Amino acid sequence: MAASEQPAESAGRWPARLHVVTGKGGTGKTSVAAALALGLAAGGRRTLLVEVEGRQGIAQLFGTDPLPYEERHLADAPGGGEVRALAVDAEAALLEYLDMFYKLGAAGRALRKFGAIDFATTIAPGLRDVLLTGKVKEATTRTSGSRRTYDAVVLDAPPTGRIGRFLNVTAETARLAKVGPIKTQSEGVSALLRSPMTAVHVVTLLEEMPVQETLDAVAELTQLGFPVGRVIVNGVRPPVPAGRAVTAAELERGLAAAGLPTDGPTVAGLVEEAHDQQVRRELEDSLRGDLVELGLPMIELPLLPGGVDRAGLEALAETLVRAD
Amino acid sequence: MPSEDAAPPLDVDQILADDGVRIVVCCGAGGVGKTTTAAALALRAAERHGRRTVVLTIDPARRLAQSLGLTELDNTPRQVKGIDVEASGGELHAMMLDMKRTFDDVVLQHTDPAKAAEIFANPFYQAMSSTFAGTQEYMAMEKLGQLHARGEWDLIVVDTPPSRSALDFLDAPARLSRFLDGRMLRLLLAPARTGGRSMFNLVTASFGMFSKVVQKVLGAQLLTDLSGFVAALDSMFGGFRQRAEQTYRILQARETAFLLVAAPEPDAVREAAYFAGRLREEQMPLAGLVLNRVHRPAAALSAAESLAAAERLAAAGGHEGTVEVLRAHAALAQQAVREEQVAARFTEAFPAVPAVSVAAQPADVHDVDGLRTIGEAISRS
Numbered sequence: 001m002a003a004s005e006q007p008a009e010s011a012g013r014w015p016a017r018l019h020v021v022t023g024k025g026g027t028g029k030t031s032v033a034a035a036l037a038l039g040l041a042a043g044g045r046r047t048l049l050v051e052v053e054g055r056q057g058i059a060q061l062f063g064t065d066p067l068p069y070e071e072r073h074l075a076d077a078p079g080g081g082e083v084r085a086l087a088v089d090a091e092a093a094l095l096e097y098l099d100m101f102y103k104l105g106a107a108g109r110a111l112r113k114f115g116a117i118d119f120a121t122t123i124a125p126g127l128r129d130v131l132l133t134g135k136v137k138e139a140t141t142r143t144s145g146s147r148r149t150y151d152a153v154v155l156d157a158p159p160t161g162r163i164g165r166f167l168n169v170t171a172e173t174a175r176l177a178k179v180g181p182i183k184t185q186s187e188g189v190s191a192l193l194r195s196p197m198t199a200v201h202v203v204t205l206l207e208e209m210p211v212q213e214t215l216d217a218v219a220e221l222t223q224l225g226f227p228v229g230r231v232i233v234n235g236v237r238p239p240v241p242a243g244r245a246v247t248a249a250e251l252e253r254g255l256a257a258a259g260l261p262t263d264g265p266t267v268a269g270l271v272e273e274a275h276d277q278q279v280r281r282e283l284e285d286s287l288r289g290d291l292v293e294l295g296l297p298m299i300e301l302p303l304l305p306g307g308v309d310r311a312g313l314e315a316l317a318e319t320l321v322r323a324d
Numbered sequence: 325m326p327s328e329d330a331a332p333p334l335d336v337d338q339i340l341a342d343d344g345v346r347i348v349v350c351c352g353a354g355g356v357g358k359t360t361t362a363a364a365l366a367l368r369a370a371e372r373h374g375r376r377t378v379v380l381t382i383d384p385a386r387r388l389a390q391s392l393g394l395t396e397l398d399n400t401p402r403q404v405k406g407i408d409v410e411a412s413g414g415e416l417h418a419m420m421l422d423m424k425r426t427f428d429d430v431v432l433q434h435t436d437p438a439k440a441a442e443i444f445a446n447p448f449y450q451a452m453s454s455t456f457a458g459t460q461e462y463m464a465m466e467k468l469g470q471l472h473a474r475g476e477w478d479l480i481v482v483d484t485p486p487s488r489s490a491l492d493f494l495d496a497p498a499r500l501s502r503f504l505d506g507r508m509l510r511l512l513l514a515p516a517r518t519g520g521r522s523m524f525n526l527v528t529a530s531f532g533m534f535s536k537v538v539q540k541v542l543g544a545q546l547l548t549d550l551s552g553f554v555a556a557l558d559s560m561f562g563g564f565r566q567r568a569e570q571t572y573r574i575l576q577a578r579e580t581a582f583l584l585v586a587a588p589e590p591d592a593v594r595e596a597a598y599f600a601g602r603l604r605e606e607q608m609p610l611a612g613l614v615l616n617r618v619h620r621p622a623a624a625l626s627a628a629e630s631l632a633a634a635e636r637l638a639a640a641g642g643h644e645g646t647v648e649v650l651r652a653h654a655a656l657a658q659q660a661v662r663e664e665q666v667a668a669r670f671t672e673a674f675p676a677v678p679a680v681s682v683a684a685q686p687a688d689v690h691d692v693d694g695l696r697t698i699g700e701a702i703s704r705s
Contacts, residue, residue: 024354025354208690246645254643254649257643266624270649273621273622273652274648274652280687305655
């Protein structure tokens with residue numbers, strides 16, 4: 001058995017083949033998706049990291065040139081694995097699709113010339129989503145020889161506010177196309193997205209709005225029948241030992257012992273900081289409690305003080321694949 | 325140290341008090357406190373500057389919406405009660421944008437009821453009015469135009485949609501125009517305009533091929549719906565475009581002030597810089613940058629000093645409380661330094677844009693008192 005056919009250590013914890021990563025804007029879902037793709041590639045596997053919103057978030061994160069509509073090498077994973085990246089473009093996906101099924105050639109170019117694709121995806125955004133998810137499905141199920149091309153595909157998906165509609169392609173297209181190949185295509189995509197091969201992970205911060213959107217998104221995804229994987233709490237600050245609040249007098253003695261200034265403003269400033277921290281921690285605990293009530297497996301990723309660089313991503317990757 | 329030619333700090337009170345300013349647009353990436361900033365500014369304009377203010381929010385947090393009395397999405401401004409306007413004589417009204425309903429209203433305004441009913445029933449209209457990427461942006465512009473045209477308010481504060489990119493808000497009208505002017509649309513319309521029965525009787529070689537493809541891929545029923553939709557919309561195109569252009573011109577006028585909202589994080593700052601560049605290109609008046617969620621240590625000890633002392637104390641034993649406080653302070657001081665570096669990417673690129681930093685609040689804001697506190701923090705320059 002070839003190395004990459006061995007179930008990697010991470011496979012038991014991340015059993016899906018297609019990992020859809022969503023979250024409120026600003027929660028770092030692109031970083032989390034990239035870290036997951038790195039983590040799942042570790043040890044000689046190959047993963048594909050896909051983006052669909054034309055934001056070029058992956059290129060920005062890795063400091064590369066804008067990604068084309070083409071699967072390219074993005075990064076080596078620890079232990080000899082590889083992450084490839086793909087930015088799916090709806091227009092290119094449509095032409096590819098038409099070519100594959102209808103051998104279109106010139107007619108496909110005519111479509112582009114008339115602005116038909118722009119038109120079609122403007123007037124019926126559901127069609128755009130079918131094309132984008134259709135490409136993701138194709139990559140997830142593609143084989144080279146007798147083996148799957150990718151051990152896992154990680155999708156940096158639209159944010160929580162749009163994720164239900166984005167994944168629920170059949171409902172969106174059913175309104176428009178009641179018969180025909182687009183309908184067949186969307187049904188195929190839908191079957192994959194609702195199967196155990198897929199897991200939708202929701203990234204959040206311990207802040208009120210992202211947590212609220214996470215709760216809403218999990219409810220919506222569950223109701224629509226999509227398998228929700230994990231709740232990933234990003235940017236978690238190191239736990240502060242839950243001590244009693246330190247008094248000014250106590251602090252003054254401590255500062256004196258450390259040879260630091262014990263003037264009024266310094267002591268008052270530190271007491272204020274400690275108080276704010278306490279307030280923040282209580283709020284975070286209560287938000288964490290709300291997330292725990294979802295009953296889903298939860299992972300906490302540490303705040304990267306230096307910002308998300310390559311070393312930071314690898315640290316996140318490590319935390320992700322080791323999670324219980 | 326700010327250099328001598330650096331812009332003065334942003335003075336939002338000057339903007340909010342200026343009778344010549346009728347519109348304040350808050351824009352920036354998602355998750356930077358845009359809605360809260362818009363609401364806080366609107367409250368301050370009413371309470372402090374006595375202006376009859378309306379705030380148009382797009383997607384407020386539930387509790388923030390409730391604090392403004394917005395319990396339902398009814399697309400109409402509602403007066404916010406329980407605020408302190410006795411002395412100033414101002415008023416605050418608030419509304420949440422209902423995208424679909426705004427679109428429906430536009431259709432109703434531009435066509436007769438029978439035709440409107442036909443449009444509403446068309447599956448393409450249903451898809452476009454609820455999901456078109458850009459509909460929300462366009463409808464926010466439309467609503468802004470409507471509020472402005474009513475002339476009932478001294479000041480309109482607009483929160484912009486949490487778009488994929490903050491630029492979508494500016495691009496929506498142009499995109500709509502492009503769409504309406506598109507060759508594709510005219511081709512689809514040609515038969516309807518000439519009274520032809522088939523939409524594909526227009527004989528050009530490549531279009532014939534195109535229509536075959538479309539029929540094959542999408543099916544004939546879809547084409548019928550599409551043709552119906554396009555034909556029905558045809559009567560309204562002029563009105564659509566005219567309004568979008570009108571609103572666009574208002575945004576360029578002296579009565580508008582754009583405020584960029586960002587947080588000291590690389591993505592948010594990059595987005596703010598893109599936006600500042602675009603506003604300059606479009607000749608839209610950028611008033612300044614509000615940098616939210618800035619961490620400022622309350623004590624003056626440096627991170628290094630604080631951390632070293634914490635280690636000394638920890639090694640010596642005892643004073644656990646102080647060790648904890650010093651470590652937390654060091655982390656905060658380090659964060660403050662990083663945030664300054666990130667923010668400098670904007671100020672170095674746009675040195676003439678006035679800016680103000682707003683300290684991170686320990687807890688989320690969801691009541692009028694919290695908004696008032698934020699308003700004070702934004703105004704303290």
